[in-house]
Amino acid sequence: MVDFFQNFNPITQAFFATLFTWAMTALGAALVYTTKSLNQRLLDSMLGFAGGVMIAASYWSLLSPAIEMSENSVIGSWFPAALGFLLGGVFLWGIDKILPHLHPNTPMRKAEGYNPSQQKRSTLLVLAITLHNIPEGLAVGIAFGALANGGTEASLAGALTLALGIGIQNFPEGVAVSMPLRADGMSRNKSFLYGQFSGMVEPIAAVVGAFAVSFMEPLLPYALSFAAGAMIFVVAEEVIPGSQEKGNKDLASMSLMFGFVLMMVLDVALG
Template sequence: MDAILSAIGQYHPVTQALLATLFTWGVTALGAAVVFFFREIRQEVLDAMLGFAAGVMIAASFWSLLAPAIDLSERISTLPGWLPAALGFMGGGLFMAGVDKVLPHLHPGLKMEEAEGVSTNWRRSVLLVLAITLHNIPEGLAVGVAFGAVAHGLPAASIGAAVALAVGIGLQNFPEGTAVSVPLRREGFSRRRAFWYGQMSGAVEPIAGVLGAWAVMTMQPILPYALSFAAGAMIFVVVEELIPESQQAGNTDLATIATLAGFTLMMSLDVALG
């Protein structure tokens, strides 16, 4: 593992962020490829997958983003260590709330009249993709910021922690790809079209990742804010979307256990590699 981390460390941080988010996008595509083998997935399985994704994002928000943000702010800022993290965290959540109100999107399993955002005549397939794309933005941003932070040589930001975050985000992207492609297949889309839409939901991650890495590399003072901003954005997605969706079919215990499993896995990855 040390050899792998050393090899990754030889690349420029923006390149690292690009490669990492291409990996997370690839896992989204892998999840979308499930549609080539199954027309439907049992609701219990989908709920467990969504719960698992929520657990990963909760753990990543603290261990990979908030905790380093507090530590970094104590080192590079004259403000109390908790203040930049608190401001960034709330800023990330409010930003996602604003995007959620504006960007037209439709969560899987809901009717067209339950679409969120501004009113539009866009097709159901586009709205479904945008729903997943919406929370892939903070995921890509989080990975990019984590790799960009490593460039500053601060103890709280390590290449191992950034890699752990990318792996964790990648793992929880698998059910997200499936959550788009399988419902589209069930609605009559061809397998190829359903796969295409499913994998496209992850295309925004490399863009957000590169922008995040570039921003924190060029402006070190914003680093604690950027890390906690990404954390707040991810927690908003978890509470507003992933947990409610995983529970709405009544598989509450299963989804909750899966959330704990996702949290445990991400926590273990971050502690082991970070």
């Protein structure tokens, strides 16, 4: 796979990699064709697993490389990572306050963002998962964009590993949109279309991220840690609470740890 991706420039690599993550979202959404509802314990465990993958990816694939790139910085190796991380969280916090959205398994009265009452429940659910996918797409794009500034084959393997991990955790996100819509009475086809649509933003965000850092090498540590901060905000504000609000706290927590370990192993072994 590494040899195949070496034939393309980093922006094209990021685009192809996020087509895979989008496909995994669609695969999860496709479960509506096999069942009308999903066991709540299974769904919560899948969301917890997704959170674990995102936390591990944030450190091993994003923060750690950002710190290594800044080792010779006169302002300290910790500064770009710390600043970028916080800016990523603030950025997602701002979007969270503006973009109307509804977390899975949440009643309409708890919809967030600007004037959510003017939107349909289906639209709010899709926007919630789309909000998750913006930092994920940026993370993959930035990881591939870093290759344009002298990345080695090992860093390409790391970027591919990040895309693989995010693709794995996109499966439950597709489920988290399509299944509630199906349970609400929407047709299978529409439920699937809404579910997979939430992953469409990832290739767009990836191309933007890869293009930006390909031409701005000094910003790479900030960009990597920015993506990490954005993902951690999503995990802390939405994924973990969403996986535990139905009472399956122990199951969701253990699933999070399993997801964390899996992503850690993938990144260390392959990246």
